[in-house]
Amino acid sequence: VQLVESGGGVVPPGGSLRLSCAASGISFSFLGMHWVRQAPGRGLEWVSFMGFDGSYGEHYADAVRGRFTVSRDKSTNTLYLEMSGLKPDDTAVYYCAIFAAPEDHWGQGVLVTVSS
Amino acid sequence: QLTQSPSSLSASVGDRVTVTCRASQGIVGALAWYQQKPGKPPKLLIYDASTLQSGVPSRFGGSGSGTDFTLTITSLQPEDFATYFCQQFHSYPEVTFGGGTKVEIK
Numbered sequence: 001v002q003l004v005e006s007g008g009g010v011v012p013p014g015g016s017l018r019l020s021c022a023a024s025g026i027s028f029s030f031l032g033m034h035w036v037r038q039a040p041g042r043g044l045e046w047v048s049f050m051g052f053d054g055s056y057g058e059h060y061a062d063a064v065r066g067r068f069t070v071s072r073d074k075s076t077n078t079l080y081l082e083m084s085g086l087k088p089d090d091t092a093v094y095y096c097a098i099f100a101a102p103e104d105h106w107g108q109g110v111l112v113t114v115s116s
Numbered sequence: 117q118l119t120q121s122p123s124s125l126s127a128s129v130g131d132r133v134t135v136t137c138r139a140s141q142g143i144v145g146a147l148a149w150y151q152q153k154p155g156k157p158p159k160l161l162i163y164d165a166s167t168l169q170s171g172v173p174s175r176f177g178g179s180g181s182g183t184d185f186t187l188t189i190t191s192l193q194p195e196d197f198a199t200y201f202c203q204q205f206h207s208y209p210e211v212t213f214g215g216g217t218k219v220e221i222k
Contacts, residue, residue: 031208031209032209034209034211036213043201043213043214043215043216044150044152044158044201044203044213044216045213046210046211046212046213049209049210051209056209059209059210061210095157097157099148099203099205099208099211101148101160101163101164101167101169102160102163102167102169102170104148104160104163104169106157106158107157108157109157
């Protein structure tokens with residue numbers, strides 16, 4: 001399994017950005033994929049989840065609900081995170097990840113900086 | 117919510133190190149431990165509270181159930197200096213992480 005994030009960058013407060021996570025080697029047994037973020041020098045914060053079938057749907061952390069939208073392109077096995085209304089507190093490295101112990105996969109992360 | 121303690125500790129090579137993680141409500145054994153080094157994504161060490169991930173040295177161990185969990189490193193090695201996080205997946209897919217424990221060289 002390989003997860004590769006892209007789309008990070010610097011965006012002003014109130015701006016929008018779309019992150020991508022290209023996945024390869026995905027098993028059909030996985031339930032879905034997550035976005036997790038880590039602010040500079042801080043801990044890990046779960047952001048969002050998208051299920052691979054209809055049983056789990058979409059889930060969001062309270063801090064991003066209504067501003068972030070997760071989606072997936074099944075044809076290219078790519079997960080997206082559409083972020084709008086960005087705030088300085090959203091500045092972080094964003095990881096896509098699969099939690100399916102004992103399998104556990106993370107991308108290398110992509111930095112999003114919200115600053116004027 | 118997961119509360120990890122301590123938030124940081126200093127230890128020497130060969131020391132026994134213990135990190136605790138307390139859940140605000142019972143999560144049975146749905147807890148994992150991760151190790152993270154600077155600039156890298158986290159690495160899974162232990163899942164289901166006490167099951168050692170393949171390839172992880174046996175000096176790492178996990179215990180606990182319900183609300184109180186422990187990560188133990190029996191003999192700290194130079195490569196173990198890192199930050200450790202607990203993660204609960206009882207409320208999967210809405211997982212949560214503890215605040216982290218940074219293990220530094222004494």
